[in-house]
Amino acid sequence: MSLLAALASGAQAVEYRSTARHGVIFYDTPADTSAKRFILSANIPFEVMSEQGDWVRVRDRDGTLSWIKKSDVSTRRFVQVNRLSDVRQSADSNAPTLFKVERNVLLERLDASNTGWIKVKHRDGQSGYIRIEDVWGA
Structure with a gap:
């Protein structure tokens, strides 16, 4: 029972955001010099996994984990x-x-x-x- 309580208390709500513009680059690691995985158009939704400085780790609809710059995250959903x-x-x-x-x-x-x-x-x-x-x- 205490294990379930611990798991429940650590659970967080899923947070979704969208790309802010056309040509958002998804990177392998949180660095401009890292490998570019793919580029997406504006308004594509993704799940926010974590943040690190000016970067956001995200999961796309297919389950791929990548990094994007915070400046490429839209306030519109x-x-x-x-x-x-x-x-x-x-x-x-x-x-x-x-x-x-x-x-x-x-x-x-x-x-x-x-x-x-x-x-x-x-x-x-x-x-x-x-x-x-x-x-x-x-």
């Missing part, structure tokens, strides 16, 4: 759609569908609730609610 999904008028499975979104579409995350839904906004301006399990980066 985006999610990436996992599969063809409905965006609804309200946080309810019976609410009217406003539009459908394809896999990999990026949506701005406006608000999250404890109901299993998040409020999102499409780049064309439409906003509504999508099930949390239909996106990555929430």
